[in-house]
Amino acid sequence: MLNICLLGCGGGMPMPFRNLSSTLFEYKGRKILLDCGEGTQVSIRMISWGFKSIDVIVISHTHGDHIVGLPGLLSTIGNSGRVDDLTIIGPKGIKEVVENLLIIAKYLPYKINILENEEEINLKLNKEKGLEVNDKEWDLKINSIECDHSSPCLGYNFYIKRDRKFNVEKAIKNNVPKLLWNKLQKENSVEFEGKIYNPNMVLGDSRRGIKVSFITDSRPVENMAEFIKESDLFICEGTYGDDKDIEKAIKNKHMTFRESSNLAEKGNVKKLLLTHFSPAMIDPKEYLENIEFPNYIIGEDRLKLSIKFEEENN
Structure with a gap:
């Protein structure tokens, strides 16, 4: 199960009743933060989800309302006892911006790894260190798409893998020794007594995982509908509610409610969350x-x- 909290749903500037853009994902006790506008720390404190287990921070773009909360948050994460590496993902230019922001948070007890303008990133769940970047295996995959905004901006898909079920009947039918079942269930091939045993000999069919799409600060782009296709949840900006603000939306490179909802319809998503x-x-x-x-x-x-x-059923 994936837990999601919309920490802040505002754009442009913070309001007394609305924090700036930030969303928190929680999966198996580990967390991914999407954007870090002003008020992010306050909301995390209010929901009591904790800071130490934030392993990955994903930034859509480097406008202030999406990133100025970062230095303070990184300091708080350090004060929470984190010593394991933390990964920051973002568009072209994110490395320079983060390094400049860290001037006011120089002494952190953990290392920050910055990934810039990556199309695909695999994350593997380490029981001790949390979500880590892994070139070969993955429990959670992040894909990106270029958005149409006034600065380099990325939209993201988050895929959570669902393990295949162990099929006892299949294992017995394929004469797989019981002592190999555990390793094969982890989708690792095993050589035993001169024979190669592979996971397909004991596992059922592939099962659908969870897909969440996140698009903010962008005009609708032609390939976005395909990118968000059949997402369980589509988190999308809705900067302007009034159709009369379409010229503002075009000028400032944002979307209206109607445009966001049309995109959700074209992508055949299950649910749309406007922010x-x-x-x-x-x-x-x-x-x-x-x-x-x-x-x-x-x-x-x-x-x-x-x-x-x-x-x-399988």
């Missing part, structure tokens, strides 16, 4: 009539969601 509201939009619910997708949620600070694996 990143303009400071001028006091109550997003005034513009619900402009949403052309049935299964939507209007974001609020500290809104929590959970996504479970689909129940399957």
Whole structure:
């Protein structure tokens, strides 16, 4: 199960009732943070999810409302007792920006690894050190897409792998020795008494995992619908609720509610979560009539969601 908390749903500048862009994922006790606007630390403290287990921070782009909360957060993570490496992922230019921000957080007790403009990143769950970048194996995969914004900006897909079920009947039918079952269940091939045993000899069919898509600060791009296709949750900016603000959206390279919902429809996603509201939009619910997708949620600070694996028979 993947737990999600929308820490802040504002864009541009913080408001008394709305923090800036930030979302937290929790999976098997480890965490990934998406963007880090002002107010991120406050919301994390309020939901009591903790700081030490934030292993990966993913940044969409380097505008202030998505990243200025980073130095303080990194310091707090250090003060929480973290000593294991932390990974920051972002678009072109993220390395320089993070290094400059760290001038006010120089002495951290852990190493920061920065990955810039990567199309695909594999993360493997280490029981002791959390989510780590791994070239070969993965429990969680991140893909990126270039967005259409006024600075280099990436949208992301997050895939959580679901392990195949062990099939006892299949293992017996294939004469697999019981002492090999555990290793094969972990999807490792094994050589035993001159014979190679592979995971397909004991495992059932592939099972659908969890897919979450995240697009913020962008105009709709032609290949976005395919990128977000059949996501369990599509987290998308809805900077402007009013259709009359379409010219502002085009000029500032953002989306209206109608554009975001049309994108969700084209991508055949299961659920749309709208966020990143303009400071001028006091109550997003005034513009619900402009949403052309049935299964939507209007974001609020500290809104929590959970996504479970689909129940399957195999």
